[in-house]
Amino acid sequence: xxxxxxxxxxxxxxxxxxxxxxxxxxxxxxxxxxxxxxxxxxxxxxxxxxxxxxxxxxxxxxxxxxxxxxxxxxxxxxxxxxxxxxxxxxxxxxxxxxxxxxxxxxxxxxxxxxxxxxxxxxxxxxxxxxxxxxxxxxxxxxxxxxxxxxxxxxxxxxxxxxxxxxxxxxxxxxxxxxxxxxxxxxxxxxxxxxxxxxxxxxxxxxxxxxxxxxxxxxxxxxxxxxxxxxxxxxxxxxxxxxxxxxxxxxxxxxxxxxxxxxxxxxxxxxxxxxxxxxxxxxxxxxxxxxxxxxxxxxxxxxxxxxxxxxxxxxxxxxxxxxxxxxxxxxxxxxxxxxxxxxxxxxxxxxxxxxxxxxxxxxxxxxxxxxxxxxxx
Numbered sequence: 186x187x188x189x190x191x192x193x194x195x196x197x198x199x200x201x202x203x204x205x206x207x208x209x210x211x212x213x214x215x216x217x218x219x220x221x222x223x224x225x226x227x228x229x230x231x232x233x234x235x236x237x238x239x240x241x242x243x244x245x246x247x248x249x250x251x252x253x254x255x256x257x258x259x260x261x262x263x264x265x266x267x268x269x270x271x272x273x274x275x276x277x278x279x280x281x282x283x284x285x286x287x288x289x290x291x292x293x294x295x296x297x298x299x300x301x302x303x304x305x306x307x308x309x310x311x312x313x314x315x316x317x318x319x320x321x322x323x324x325x326x327x328x329x330x331x332x333x334x335x336x337x338x339x340x341x342x343x344x345x346x347x348x349x350x351x352x353x354x355x356x357x358x359x360x361x362x363x364x365x366x367x368x369x370x371x372x373x374x375x376x377x378x379x380x381x382x383x384x385x386x387x388x389x390x391x392x393x394x395x396x397x398x399x400x401x402x403x404x405x406x407x408x409x410x411x412x413x414x415x416x417x418x419x420x421x422x423x424x425x426x427x428x429x430x431x432x433x434x435x436x437x438x439x440x441x442x443x444x445x446x447x448x449x450x451x452x453x454x455x456x457x458x459x460x461x462x463x464x465x466x467x468x469x470x471x472x473x474x475x476x477x478x479x480x481x482x483x484x485x486x487x488x489x490x491x492x493x494x495x496x497x498x499x500x501x502x503x504x505x506x507x508x509x510x511x512x513x514x515x516x517x518x519x520x521x522x523x524x525x526x527x528x529x530x531x532x533x534x535x536x537x538x539x540x541x542x543x544x545x546x547x548x549x550x551x552x553x554x555x556x557x558x559x560x561x
Contacts, residue, residue, distance in 0.1 A: 186258055186265065189214055189241040189251070193287050194273070194321050205307035208296070209317060212287030213237050213273035215325075216257055217265030223328040227268045227558070228318065228346070228354075229253065230339035232544065233472050234279045234407075234460060236286050239272040243285065253336075255547045262547075262555040268331060273321055275314050275338075277306065279472055281465035291467030292394065304391035309471050311338070311479045315345045319353075332558055334358035334500075336543030337510075338472065341479050344492075344499075344518065348481045351496045358500040358557060360550060361507050361543035363514035364521075365480035365488050370509055374413065375477045378406035382466050391467050403466045408457050416506035419537035424449035492518060493525020500557045502532050502550045504542040 196209040214237045219226065229239050231252070240257035242250050256262040257270055278288035291306040322330070333346045333354050340359025347357045385402030387393055412420065482488035499522055501515035512533050522529035534549040536542035542549060 186216060186241040188245070189216070189238070189243055191237070191243075191285050191287065194324055196317060196320050199317065199320075201307055201313045202310050203307045207289060207307070209276065209289045210287055211237075211274045211276065211278075211289065211317060211321070212285070213271060213321060214239065214241075214251075216240050216270040217268055219269040219326065223326045224331070225267065225269050226322070226325075226327045226330045227263055227270045228322070228330050228333045229257065229263070229270055229272045230314075230318070230333065230335035230342035231272060231275065232335065232337035232339050233410075233476065234464070234469070235339070235544075236278060236280050236283060237272040237274045238285060240270070252544055253547070256551060256554070262551050263558065268558075269327075271321070271325065271327075273318055275472065276317060277309055277468045277471040277475075279465065279468045280463045281468045283463035286463070288468075290465065291391070291471060292465050301392075301394040303394060303467060306467065306471065308478075309475045311341045311345050311475050312349065312483075314475070315342055315349055318342070318346075319350060322353075330354045332356040332358060333497075334360070335362075336360040337362055337540065338476055340501075340543075341476065344481050345479075347495045347497050347499065348485065348491045351494060354497050356500070356557065357495075357497045358502065358554060359515070359518075360502040361504050361510055361540050362501075363479070363510045364492065364518040365482065365514075366477050367510070367514060371477050374410060374509065375473045377409055378473055379470060381405040381409070382470055385466075388466070391470075393466070399466045400461065403464060403469060404457055404461050406466075406469060407460045407464065408453075411453075411457060411460065413508050414540040416508075416537045416539035418506075419539065422537070423452075488517070489521045489524065492521035493527070495522050495525070495527050495529075498557075499527070499529040500532060500554070501529065502534060502543075502553070504534050504536050504539060504549075506535065506537060507540045507542070509540045 199209045238251040240251040240254045274288040277290035281292045333343045340362025382402040385399030388399040482491040485491035503512040503515040519529040519531045536546040538546045
């Protein structure tokens with residue numbers, strides 16, 4: 186593909202489900218060409234800590250392409266020879282300090298005060314994100330989409346699309362995701378991450394932008410989700426295979442050095458450092474809260490009732506080793522759609538990447554997704 190350009194979309198006076206009104210800007214990227222009828226689009230929604238940079242490179246010298254480049258492009262699973270692919274930054278994007286991210290969030294300047302929103306930024310929901318994406322579709326002249334889908338929080342957005350705008354798309358797919366929050370994510374991930382951030386001495390109630398910010402708490406939170414997002418077998422195998430070895434050297438004093446670093450920690454810490462480089466703690470918490478609040482059945486007479494009205498064909502792709510959103514969460518979605526007379530399929534994959542399989546092990550579901558996206 187040619188060099189990718191980040192574009193900007195503005196939506197003034199956007200009313201959120203919380204009742205707050207914001208002037209919103211989000212960045213987006215497109216791949217391929219929109220046809221004259223405006224109906225060959227595929228909307229790809231990104232994961233919790235991701236951005237709209239789903240494919241391609243901004244410049245030839247970029248070390249890595251977008252996060253789903255293995256799937257998006259000419260002749261690939263989401264074939265840009267046929268589809269016009271769109272991916273937009275979420276509101277309160279976690280990578281708020283990345284120069285290539287455009288996203289109204291807690292770090293944005295509130296025009297009324299001239300200061301960052303910080304703790305005053307309103308509560309966001311997945312449904313709010315979908316409403317902004319719908320306005321973006323209108324802006325781009327898209328009249329209908331062939332499919333909406335994505336990994337993790339991207340799949341949450343896709344399912345919300347299916348319930349909010351049921352006639353706007355033909356197909357919906359979600360990889361390692363859920364249609365309503367589960368207790369493990371809320372108690373084991375969200376609450377611990379929140380505690381890490383709020384116990385950092387630089388948290389200051391979320392109004393930290395004039396100082397260094399809660400970087401230690403943010404790194405701990407990112408460390409927790411990075412650990413839990415992989416299957417234990419992968420963590421253990423990677424550690425054993427590290428160049429520095431699995432065991433402490435014979436001469437190491439493990440009983441006299443309480444702060445000693447195990448040989449496999451540096452590579453893990455380096456990965457956390459990279460994830461934290463552009464991240465914002467408030468935005469991290471805002472997206473985590475949105476995932477925790479997520480339930481497609483909210484104000485729709487319940488989970489089953491909401492999904493029974495879905496008209497798109499749905500493909501749910503869980504990973505059996507996913508600790509965040511195990512296959513049962515996807516099965517609940519499929520069962521509710523089928524019981525309502527809709528069309529849905531569960532396609533379970535196996536990968537030691539666990540939850541991360543949705544981004545790092547796409548070969549496990551690429552063939553099935555390609556077949557799903559083909560016109561019937």
